[in-house]
Amino acid sequence: MKRMQLAEDLSFSALIHGLWRLDEWELSKEEVLTLIEQCLEIGITTFDHADIYGNYTCEEIFGSGLKLKPSLREKMEIVTKCGIQFQSPNRPDIQSHHYNTSKDHIIHSAERSLKNLQTDYIDVLLIHRPDPFMDPAEVAEAFSRLRSDGKVRYFGVSNFKRQQYDMLQSYLDAPLVTNQIELSAYNLENFEDGTVDLCLEKRISPMAWSPLARGEIFTSQDERAVRLRSTLQKVADETGAAGIDQILFAWLLSHPANIMPIIGSGKIDRITSAVNSLPITLNRDQWFDILQSSMGHDIP
């Protein structure tokens, strides 16, 4: 599979497996291991986590599978996130929904992720959301400590706009390596507000969450969804794609910004279908046809 270089000694698979609903798939440890192995087999080596996924449980479920065959660790890249806190029976000490990017919390959260994931290191740790109460000097200290302790190799952000990215970066002694943002033909916000331009300017490959628009696109009777679905189907027919999901992936993968879509499915058939979208290259007519169908109006 095509790979994206994030740093001299770090690359991700162009498609990333997302574990945010791992808890809902009701897999045994053995089945988790099988899913991991199946992903690796088809070239998906990058796994995307967050401390909070599945009400703080997904990392641990993944770790329980990985523990059955620790040698797989070196064949994969693990991404996880920190910085959001909310009330949960699994975190009785947390009082309210808020962001926390204090030095202590970042370090503590990363260490807990290491333990849950049954690994010695995280490849990339992301700040999950821009925190309006952020002390960037504390974030910088936490990052330095985690790196020098060998616990985290690289750092990135998620859902950051330009002003937040530039601000945080100005406090760090190493470049952020990615920005995980919502990107799909159905949700153009980050294309329209300059966040994709930011990624191109900073030479970072964005990770795309909800590349299938949370599935809404497949079922919604919303005018936009209906219109876009029809265009996606037309392009699927033109390219011989198996379905519009492949065109949604291809629309992102064809873009010059080296976008890495996250596929969040527990079914290997679905994952394989996403992988099969990699050879599909959209031409400009098709790419813009989809864009304009989503916008609902012609480009100027």
Next chain:
Amino acid sequence: MKRMQLAEDLSFSALIHGLWRLDEWELSKEEVLTLIEQCLEIGITTFDHADIYGNYTCEEIFGSGLKLKPSLREKMEIVTKCGIQFQSPNRPDIQSHHYNTSKDHIIHSAERSLKNLQTDYIDVLLIHRPDPFMDPAEVAEAFSRLRSDGKVRYFGVSNFKRQQYDMLQSYLDAPLVTNQIELSAYNLENFEDGTVDLCLEKRISPMAWSPLARGEIFTSQDERAVRLRSTLQKVADETGAAGIDQILFAWLLSHPANIMPIIGSGKIDRITSAVNSLPITLNRDQWFDILQSSMGHDIP
């Protein structure tokens, strides 16, 4: 009182006294002097002016008090502003409301401020509003001249967004030292549009005008005000604060951006109450509770 370092040889008190309504307080020269001395006694050493305050009269009223005890000048920092012009019996030569950031006007306005304030130097001169007709090269010339003449030590801006800040800064031979912006739990604009991020990125401490939201927050029956007031009261109860005004100050003072709220009261009791908010530290639960109460919705 906690102080904020704006430059190697310039610091401000964390709370700043604002004189924009000095004319309404109907103080004698002696009472002005007393107010100044009371502020200095409790650690407020920074005084915020503008040429236009009180219909162009406030600087002069302040100066008349300071003149009674000129030795106080060295114990304080004086900020004033220029760049707005409007019709007034006190400025019969002005035809219309407009901005003026021409070289001549900036120099002329600063010199008039020096005279009115009865001082030899201004610590920081601010451009009051971003001027869409600004010639930044002229502003740079004015600043250089005023600094080399010893009339103004440092320069800053007010109400500037990132694009205006970066543009003007690119013409200057010294860093701007502050951006005075509207900041309060009731008015989140500068938190939301990246202006606070800008201040963090540029390592400048913002001055916060209307930290109490012009008092609206205390009386308005607006849904947002009612909701926010109730949260502020809850936090006041939790922290033992004397009133919600202290929580409004603490909300800004707890923020990592080194925000310096401007208190614009002529009553030493009110000013002292603001000072007493300094030891109150909000925790993240409280800070976000107030934020979300103001936004009217949960953070993502």
Next chain:
Amino acid sequence: MKRMQLAEDLSFSALIHGLWRLDEWELSKEEVLTLIEQCLEIGITTFDHADIYGNYTCEEIFGSGLKLKPSLREKMEIVTKCGIQFQSPNRPDIQSHHYNTSKDHIIHSAERSLKNLQTDYIDVLLIHRPDPFMDPAEVAEAFSRLRSDGKVRYFGVSNFKRQQYDMLQSYLDAPLVTNQIELSAYNLENFEDGTVDLCLEKRISPMAWSPLARGEIFTSQDERAVRLRSTLQKVADETGAAGIDQILFAWLLSHPANIMPIIGSGKIDRITSAVNSLPITLNRDQWFDILQSSMGHDIP
């Protein structure tokens, strides 16, 4: 005529002649030549084209006139654009309306412009619109090739916002020399969103398209147009201008950003009227009066 320096060995006339409707003027080759000569005579030396103007025909019409007197080429600066494609009988190979900033297209389009314009070189080639599907590395390669081949001297953009400008510039080995944007007293978007600030910050003179707001301002019964027209007339009376068109030009020409309005008329009388606006200097009262009249509210 006042000239704007775009690079060490490139300057434009403060007023630029725009050819986007050249096909509608129904001129013979000889009449095209006459129009060119008349423009040059009154100091307008810069001519603005795009590959697509007049349904892909305007460059060729201009070239047919220029061919009658090739010695004029050295007395003028030619700007043209590429990057938009749409269906047309004149481009049967194009399937849909989209942007194309691929290396091949940029080079191919520039070469076709050279041929149509009957010239050996383009002074400035602009990317016509920010392309959401842009590969900036390809644009950089195309620019390098065209410059080293002597086909294009300088490069710029059109309708770019800051994020797009900074992104593309970061891939180029020479500074962009202009940004052609919509600017008029009737359309304040680029004043309000920081694009004019960007031009000042980057020291580039913007070219202003639709400086007369496509003529709407003269006829529209829209509240804003009526209000603005009345203010423009007042200022025309005050300054002795021949008409409000001159005030619209003067409003841009008085601005410190070295704005170069594009006049798109085939009638030498209209063009001369625009040139006659050059000596009209608006004072701050007038400039802000027009601004506020367009905004429909007072400045803060």
